[in-house]
Amino acid sequence: MATRKRVESWVVTDEFWRRVEPLIPVRERPADKEYLRKAGAGRPPKPARQVFEAIVFVLRTGCQWKALPKERFGSASAVHKRFLEWEAAGVFEAIWKAGLAEYDQMEGIAWRWQSIDGAMFKAPLAQEAVGRNPTGRGKGSKRHLLVDGRGVPLSRVATGANEHDVTQLDAALQAIVVKRKRPSQRRSKHLCADGGYRGRRALQIIESHGYIPHVVDRSKAVDAKRRDPTKRARRWGVEVCHSWFNRFRKLLVRYEKLERSFVALNHIAAAIIAFRKVSLKINIIYG
Template sequence: MVRTRPWEVSDELWERVRPLIPERPPHPKGGRPAADDRKMFAAIVYVLRTGIQWNALPRELGASSTVYDRFREWEAQGVFERLWQAGLQHYDDLVGISWDWQSADSSTVKAPFARAAVGPAPTDRGKQGTKRSILCDRRGLPLALCIDGANRHDSKLLFSTLDALVAEQPEPTVEHPQNLCLDAAYDHEAIYGELYERGYEPHVRLNRKYHTWYQPPQEEANSLEPGKTPRRWVVERFFSWLNRWRRLLVRWEKLGQTYQAFLQLACGLICFQYASHH
C-alpha cells in the first residue's frame, strides 16, 4: 500500500494559492533573491501537518528562519484568511455551502507558552489553554472561527464567532430558513433572543440544570420542532479533521494571531480537499 504524504502541495492546489500571495517589491539595487514562494508555502504546510518545531524543519525544505519569517509576513498580509475564503468559494462553486443547517461548538487545547487568548482550563486542573469556537455548515465545512481563553464560556464566544464569517451569508427567508444547532452550554434565554434577531432558528439541546421539571430524551432539542434532534455531529467531526493537523493539537505559539493563522490555513486546506473529493 502506497503511503500518502498529506503535507505535499500539489500543482492544482498551488495554482489556487499563488494568486492570493502579494507580489514582492522589486529590488533594483540587487541583493540575494527571495526564497521561492511555493517552497516556503510547502514548508509551512509541512510544519502545520506534522507539528514539527520550526528549528527542526529539514534543511531541504528551507531555512527555518526564512520559512518562519515568510509565515509571519503572510500572516500580516492576510494571506491565510484569503486562502480560507478561496477554499470556501471553491467548495461553494462545486458543492454549495449549505446555510440551511449550521452548527457551532468549541474545543480546548493546551497552550503552555501562550501570552494572548489564553486562560486556565476548568477541565484541565487550571492549566493554560485556548478555546477554539467554530461555526460549520450542514456538511461540517468551517464558516467562521474565533479563539479565546479556555476559561471563557462557550456561550460568550458564540456571537463573536457568528460575526467572524469569512463567506457572504444570504439573508434567511421563510422559504429558506437558517437553523443553528448547539449543545446544552448555549441553553440560555439571552442566546435564543439574539439568535432570533439574527434570523436563526435555534435547535439547542436542553440543559437539565435549568429544566429540572422536565426530563427530555437523550437527544431532544429545544426548538419549534419538538421532535427534531440537534445536528451537532458535523462540527464535532470537523474538530477531528482539524486535529489531523498536528501543529494545532497543542498551541505552542505565544501570539494569538499566529495560532489563528495556522487555524485559517488548516480551514482553507480542508475546504479545498473536501471540494476536490466531492
C-alpha cells in the first residue's frame, strides 16, 4: 500500500498562492535613477512564491529570520528585505482583506454576534507598542481582537501590555478591515465582552457603534457553565481566535523589535485563519 507523502505545515499550496500572487507588487527599476549595470545583469531576484513561503515558514515555526534554511530559501537577509518591502506596500493587510472577502462570499461573515478581548504575551526585544507586563516581570505587548460569530478576526490592534482593554475599545471597533454589506432586512448586532469592558464609558462606546452590549464577568460565566454544562458563552469566539494566533509560534512570544514587522505577521496569520474557513485547500495549520 502506497503511503502518502507528508507535506509540511508551512508549505504554500497552489490554491493559496493563486489568491496571494495578484497582490504581490512587481519590482521595477525607477526610470529616473541611473544604474551602472544593465537591466537584467547581476543575480536575479528570488521568485515571489519562494519569498512568501519563507515568510510563512518563519511565522509558523517561530525561527529567527537569519535561521531560515539556506538550501531551500536562499539568503535570509534578502527574504527579510522583501518582507519589509511588501509590508510597506500593504501586501499583508490586502491578503487579510482578500481572505475576509472570500469568506464573506462563501460562508458569510457572522456579523450579528461579535466578541472582543485582549491577550498579553512576552515581548523581550520589542521597541515599539510595548510596556511593562502587569502580571509578571519584563516587557510585554497586547493583541486586541474583534471577531465575528465564528471566531474569524475582523480587526486587530497592538499595544503595550500595560494598556487596559477598555482603552482600545473604540480603536478596535473602528479598525474593522472590511465593510459590512447592507443587509436585506435590518437586524441588531451584539458585542460580547468580559468584565474588563465594564463601565459607563465603555457601554457608551459600544452603543455608539450600533452594538447591543453583553458584558459578563468571567465568574458569572463560570457559574452559568456549572449550572448548565452544555451552555457555551458567546464570547468563546474571541478566546479561540487568540488561541489560533498563538499556534503561529512567531506570535506566541514577540521577538520583532518594530511594530510594523509584528503587525505584518499578524496580518498573515489573520488571513490564513479567514481562508481556512472556506472550502480552500490550505495546508498551513494553526491547530
